[in-house]
Amino acid sequence: MKNCILILILLTATGILRAQKARKAIFVIADGIPADVIESQKTPALKEIAKEGGYARAYVGGEKDGYSQSPTISAVGYNSLLTGTWANKHNVWDNDITAPNYNYWNVFRLLETQYPKKKTAVFSTWLDNRTKLVGSEAKAAGNLQPDYFLDGLELDTIRFPHDTAGYFYYLIDETVTDKAAETIRKSAPDLTWIYLEYTDEMGHRHGDGDKMNDAVEKMDKQIGRIREAMKYREKNFKEDWVIFITTDHGRDSLKGHDHGGQSDRERTTWIVTDAADLNERFTKQRPGIVDILPTLTRFLQLTMTRERLREVDGVSLTGKLSATDAKAVYRKDKIRVTWKPILQKGLARVYLSTTDSFAIGGHDKYRLVQQVPVANGATEFDVSKYPSEVYKISIEMPYNLLNTRIVIGKKN
Numbered sequence: 082m083k084n085c086i087l088i089l090i091l092l093t094a095t096g097i098l099r100a101q102k103a104r105k106a107i108f109v110i111a112d113g114i115p116a117d118v119i120e121s122q123k124t125p126a127l128k129e130i131a132k133e134g135g136y137a138r139a140y141v142g143g144e145k146d147g148y149s150q151s152p153t154i155s156a157v158g159y160n161s162l163l164t165g166t167w168a169n170k171h172n173v174w175d176n177d178i179t180a181p182n183y184n185y186w187n188v189f190r191l192l193e194t195q196y197p198k199k200k201t202a203v204f205s206t207w208l209d210n211r212t213k214l215v216g217s218e219a220k221a222a223g224n225l226q227p228d229y230f231l232d233g234l235e236l237d238t239i240r241f242p243h244d245t246a247g248y249f250y251y252l253i254d255e256t257v258t259d260k261a262a263e264t265i266r267k268s269a270p271d272l273t274w275i276y277l278e279y280t281d282e283m284g285h286r287h288g289d290g291d292k293m294n295d296a297v298e299k300m301d302k303q304i305g306r307i308r309e310a311m312k313y314r315e316k317n318f319k320e321d322w323v324i325f326i327t328t329d330h331g332r333d334s335l336k337g338h339d340h341g342g343q344s345d346r347e348r349t350t351w352i353v354t355d356a357a358d359l360n361e362r363f364t365k366q367r368p369g370i371v372d373i374l375p376t377l378t379r380f381l382q383l384t385m386t387r388e389r390l391r392e393v394d395g396v397s398l399t400g401k402l403s404a405t406d407a408k409a410v411y412r413k414d415k416i417r418v419t420w421k422p423i424l425q426k427g428l429a430r431v432y433l434s435t436t437d438s439f440a441i442g443g444h445d446k447y448r449l450v451q452q453v454p455v456a457n458g459a460t461e462f463d464v465s466k467y468p469s470e471v472y473k474i475s476i477e478m479p480y481n482l483l484n485t486r487i488v489i490g491k492k493n
């Protein structure tokens with residue numbers, strides 16, 4: 082009995098110690114590296130990180146031929162990571178970023194709204210990542226300015242003269258990496274986005290081959306420096322760090338110069354993380370870039386309102402999951418919904434909304450239409466009483482929530 086109490090006290094003490102640790106998250110987008118390329122190169126830093134967590138092939142581009150299909154273009158992918166939604170919602174369809182729909186809050190806004198004192202950071206070649214995607218220069222995005230940032234260096238042609246080989250992009254990435262590592266060591270932002278561009282430049286210029294491979298090795302060394310900074314913090318401070326490294330798209334299978342289409346190689350990406358508690362979505366299925374946002378919010382202990390949760394297209398890559406991959410098909414006034422059960426216990430409550438007011442800053446009314454065991458993996462219901470052009474379906478289960486929709490006139 083005494084032993085039991087002692088163990089209980091020890092367990093509680095460990096729990097408290099862990100609870101006291103401040104949680105800090107980093108995500109890195111290394112631009113335009115196909116999964117087959119990253120897998121064939123020497124990447125010691127990524128492998129060290131994967132040893133603690135894992136490596137998975139992943140995907141971008143939304144549901145192929147479905148309502149959420151999204152171009153395999155850089156800014157489209159970044160914003161899918163930031164918002165946990167595909168382009169049909171976040172409305173960034175190319176690198177011009179003309180009219181992002183800021184109603185789908187990004188992870189920076191979620192963090193700053195819930196914890197205004199927490200610190201954020203963005204390190205990037207591109208200025209737009211901060212000003213347009215995070216939205217520091219967009220009122221509708223809340224004008225949130227990261228506490229630390231370094232970006233827009235490609236505009237500084239005095240410090241970084243544009244050589245014809247594009248090597249200056251490497252020099253910029255080096256500067257971006259050093260600043261990020263220094264900031265992590267000194268200031269430990271709660272959420273950091275690092276963006277590295279050189280790999281994509283080499284891909285566009287040279288396609289698959291030595292130049293691209295060399296760029297991947299260079300990127301890996303940069304990740305190594307970020308990791309050292311994280312380790313330094315973990316060793317010297319009561320902090321719990323996590324890192325996700327991914328890419329925004331693959332490349333064409335011809336020679337690897339291009340991207341933007343829906344071929345398997347363009348859609349196939351990868352994720353490396355040291356996250357603990359990775360689930361089946363990561364280890365057995367193919368995660369999407371939209372799964373990173375719910376994973377980050379879970380780690381950073383951000384609570385999203387139910388109406389926001391009902392718009393997220395991804396699921397967390399850590400922790401328990403009831404099911405994944407909700408799909409809906411409309412046929413003759415009936416909707417059939419399917420999902421892939423993982424932990425089969427409990428009920429799946431299927432909610433339906435016939436409006437999409439959320440997209441324009443309004444609210445949608447959901448009605449409960451079905452309640453079936455998660456284990457069933459499917460259900461069907463009549464919607465003849467609810468004629469609509471759009472049916473938003475949200476399935477609440479014990480461990481997670483899944484969302485899908487039907488847009489009449491689009492394949493699902």
Ligand SMILES: [Zn+2]
Binds near residue numbers: 113
């Ligand atoms: Zn890209």
